Amino acid sequence: MKKRLAIVLILIVLLPLIAIAILGIKVARDDRQLMTQQYRRMVDSELAGTLALIETALGQRTRQFEKLCSQRSPSPNVLRDATDAEPFVRQFFIVNKEGKLAYPVNDNNASEAEQAFLKRTAHLWTQRFPFRSSNEKTMPNTGSGFHTYYWNRGLQFVFWAGHQSGQVIGFEVEKTMLLADLIDVLPQTDLQGISDKRVRLTSENGKTLYQYGGFSPAARTAPISEQALPPPFGSWRLQYFAPQQLKSTGLATSTISTLMLIGILLLVVLALGAYFLLAYNRESQLAMQQVNFVNQVSHELKTPLTNIRMYAELLADQLDQDDDIQQRYIRNVTTESQRLSRLIQNVLSFAGSNRNRLVLRPSEGCLDDVITASLAPFRPALDRLSIAVETDLNAAELVIFDTDLVGQVLTNLISNVEKYASSGQRLRIQSNLNGTHARIRVEDNGPGIAPHQRQKIFLPFNRLENQITEGATGTGIGLTISRSLARLHGGDLCVLNSTMGALFEFQFSVKRIMP
Amino acid sequence: MTSLKVLVAEDDQLIREGLIDILRQEGYTTIEAADGNAALVMYQAESPNFICLDIMMPKLSGYDVCKRIRQTDANIPIIFISAKSEEIDKVVGLELGADDFIVKPFGVKEVVARIRAVTRRCFAQKSDVVENTPFTFGDWQIIPTQLRGILDEKQIELSMREVGLLRLFASREGQVLSRNEIFNACWEESFFPSSRTLDQHIVKLRKKVEPDPKVPSLIHTVHGTGYRFERMDNRTD
Numbered sequence: 001m002k003k004r005l006a007i008v009l010i011l012i013v014l015l016p017l018i019a020i021a022i023l024g025i026k027v028a029r030d031d032r033q034l035m036t037q038q039y040r041r042m043v044d045s046e047l048a049g050t051l052a053l054i055e056t057a058l059g060q061r062t063r064q065f066e067k068l069c070s071q072r073s074p075s076p077n078v079l080r081d082a083t084d085a086e087p088f089v090r091q092f093f094i095v096n097k098e099g100k101l102a103y104p105v106n107d108n109n110a111s112e113a114e115q116a117f118l119k120r121t122a123h124l125w126t127q128r129f130p131f132r133s134s135n136e137k138t139m140p141n142t143g144s145g146f147h148t149y150y151w152n153r154g155l156q157f158v159f160w161a162g163h164q165s166g167q168v169i170g171f172e173v174e175k176t177m178l179l180a181d182l183i184d185v186l187p188q189t190d191l192q193g194i195s196d197k198r199v200r201l202t203s204e205n206g207k208t209l210y211q212y213g214g215f216s217p218a219a220r221t222a223p224i225s226e227q228a229l230p231p232p233f234g235s236w237r238l239q240y241f242a243p244q245q246l247k248s249t250g251l252a253t254s255t256i257s258t259l260m261l262i263g264i265l266l267l268v269v270l271a272l273g274a275y276f277l278l279a280y281n282r283e284s285q286l287a288m289q290q291v292n293f294v295n296q297v298s299h300e301l302k303t304p305l306t307n308i309r310m311y312a313e314l315l316a317d318q319l320d321q322d323d324d325i326q327q328r329y330i331r332n333v334t335t336e337s338q339r340l341s342r343l344i345q346n347v348l349s350f351a352g353s354n355r356n357r358l359v360l361r362p363s364e365g366c367l368d369d370v371i372t373a374s375l376a377p378f379r380p381a382l383d384r385l386s387i388a389v390e391t392d393l394n395a396a397e398l399v400i401f402d403t404d405l406v407g408q409v410l411t412n413l414i415s416n417v418e419k420y421a422s423s424g425q426r427l428r429i430q431s432n433l434n435g436t437h438a439r440i441r442v443e444d445n446g447p448g449i450a451p452h453q454r455q456k457i458f459l460p461f462n463r464l465e466n467q468i469t470e471g472a473t474g475t476g477i478g479l480t481i482s483r484s485l486a487r488l489h490g491g492d493l494c495v496l497n498s499t500m501g502a503l504f505e506f507q508f509s510v511k512r513i514m515p
Numbered sequence: 516m517t518s519l520k521v522l523v524a525e526d527d528q529l530i531r532e533g534l535i536d537i538l539r540q541e542g543y544t545t546i547e548a549a550d551g552n553a554a555l556v557m558y559q560a561e562s563p564n565f566i567c568l569d570i571m572m573p574k575l576s577g578y579d580v581c582k583r584i585r586q587t588d589a590n591i592p593i594i595f596i597s598a599k600s601e602e603i604d605k606v607v608g609l610e611l612g613a614d615d616f617i618v619k620p621f622g623v624k625e626v627v628a629r630i631r632a633v634t635r636r637c638f639a640q641k642s643d644v645v646e647n648t649p650f651t652f653g654d655w656q657i658i659p660t661q662l663r664g665i666l667d668e669k670q671i672e673l674s675m676r677e678v679g680l681l682r683l684f685a686s687r688e689g690q691v692l693s694r695n696e697i698f699n700a701c702w703e704e705s706f707f708p709s710s711r712t713l714d715q716h717i718v719k720l721r722k723k724v725e726p727d728p729k730v731p732s733l734i735h736t737v738h739g740t741g742y743r744f745e746r747m748d749n750r751t752d
Binding site: 308340 | 527533
């Protein structure tokens with residue numbers, strides 16, 4: 001197999017494979033990104049649902065807290081009693097219209113709890129109206145809300161509400177109760193359950209306040225998604241963890257199937273390529289064996305053919321020159337052995353041209369002598385067929401060319417006239433030599449060659465199937481070889497337009513002999 | 516004229532015999548060998564003037580025979596005869612020192628033409644031998660070393676045998692030569708032809724030298740005896 005063809009074949013197989021592989025990787029990557037995004041959305045959506053539940057619960061609790069404040073009388077005694085009665089309240093307080101803490105105050109009547117409260121919240125009361133926003137000029141006597149502050153390394157919550165008296169009644173929220181409220185909204189812990197996720201509620205300093213889901217993430221694992229709780233828990237987070245394979249479960253299926261598809265495709269293409277290569281190699285080998293066989297047989301035929309031809313010619317000398325029958329018989333044997341020689345030479349040339357082994361062998365010679373010598377073996381047959389031979393030879397000068405090659409082309413052309421154009425009863429050969437350009441024209445008056453068949457006749461094994469070739473023998477390689485030989489000699493062999501019969505023009509280059 | 520000795524080395528018996536017949540008809544003495552080793556032995560024992568050498572031979576190929584001969588003799592003409600017609604084979608043969616290359620299947624005329632060409636080269640080296648000097652036969656100028664006859668513008672090719680016959684006739688102009696005389700003078704002892712062979716040679720010779728071969732004016736048949744060379748104008752015997 002030719003190396004160039006093998007490279008082309010490999011490229012034909014490899015290029016689509018590479019393109020498919022790149023496309024596949026790109027599709028898989030896009031697919032993975034899409035699936036990741038979808039998964040993220042799903043996780044975010046789950047967390048958002050949880051946060052919505054928290055918000056709803058917080059809203060209900062806020063309304064309850066408002067009632068707690070608004071329905072109380074702004075009296076220290078009342079509020080002192082209520083502090084003990086309300087589980088969410090750690091300590092009630094009153095801020096007067098001037099924005100200053102009116103209850104509890106640090107006096108002799110203050111209980112230990114009140115003193116502790118004052119200590120915890122001392123920083124709040126250094127300013128007036130600590131719960132108002134920066135753009136409010138006065139103490140709000142309507143509305144309500146949470147206020148957060150840090151104490152003892154932890155977030156603390158204060159709820160306040162405007163009272164009809166113009167004061168503000170509020171309380172320090174029992175943080176544990178508030179957290180219990182949140183946990184109540186969240187799903188059961190179920191740490192032994194399906195290990196597909198873990199959701200953590202973390203505090204402002206990253207400590208886990210609550211968690212649920214069967215998956216146990218390794219330490220320092222980053223969450224897939226993280227969302228802040230609604231105010232006043234803004235510094236608390238809900239974190240979502242999931243196993244790595246779970247994160248890519250959906251996309252893994254898609255990627256694996258894509259990769260498998262590419263793999264199968266690759267295998268199919270490779271298998272097809274391998275099959276094609278094997279089949280091509282097998283056919284090439286078979287063709288080469290056939291060519292070698294024909295070559296070998298042709299060589300083997302040469303020895304018996306030499307004997308037939310040589311002894312026929314020797315016998316011709318021995319026979320009675322005046323006995324027409326004897327001379328005719330021996331002439332037929334000689335002519336046919338010469339024809340067989342030509343056929344064998346053509347087959348060998350064809351095999352040689354297929355293996356690029358035809359080489360020029362230029363020598364000194366006279367073109368007209370080669371024409372005369374090529375015509376000589378055909379004379380008896382041409383006479384028998386009453387084909388008149390006309391020659392117009394104008395190339396008697398000694399020049400350098402491959403005499404054997406030119407002789408072989410001429411022999412093929414004359415042989416064709418003998419086989420296919422005997423009805424025209426005329427063969428004309430004209431030669432010209434112009435500088436280094438030689439031209440031989442072989443013309444007959446036979447049936448000719450139709451214009452659409454003039455290229456076809458030079459293709460191998462392409463004998464014209466019509467009445468011209470009917471009954472005539474031939475291998476269909478004579479003109480193919482002749483054209484190859486003409487081109488090897490720097491020229492060409494063509495069919496020209498002719499008013500009658502076929503006109504072949506054989507051109508080639510010669511070298512002048514240096515004086 | 517000096518007869519040339521030719522060694523024919525060819526393993527195919529029929530081709531070998533055919534080549535020997537051609538060479539003998541041309542007037543050469545022949546020796547033969549059926550393989551490469553025998554060819555070398557014959558070459559050393561018989562010292563031929565030139566060699567026809569087949570390439571594909573048993574025991575030792577023609578290429579090897581050629582190489583060995585060239586080690587001791589750079590001048591002896593060698594003609595390769597082979598079925599191997601590809602260019603590379605010809606190049607190898609010629610580079611080894613062969614003088615010519617005849618490709619099978621060959622015709623008798625091709626072999627004869629190539630052998631005569633080699634013979635001319637052999638004689639060119641021996642042109643000082645008395646037997647090889649030119650002579651006249653009638654109006655023909657015969658040049659033995661070129662195996663040619665020249666008459667005005669006309670030129671004919673001759674075999675060594677024909678040159679020998681013409682020299683014999685020219686030296687005995689007007690005399691009747693018996694068949695035995697002719698045989699003794701022109702054929703070697705080991706190869707005595709039949710009368711018919713002599714007649715065929717005379718027929719061929721007449722075609723070449725006679726103005727009208729059907730009415731000989733130079734070589735005349737003397738019935739029952741032999742032939743006579745005498746210049747006559749269209750006289751029949």
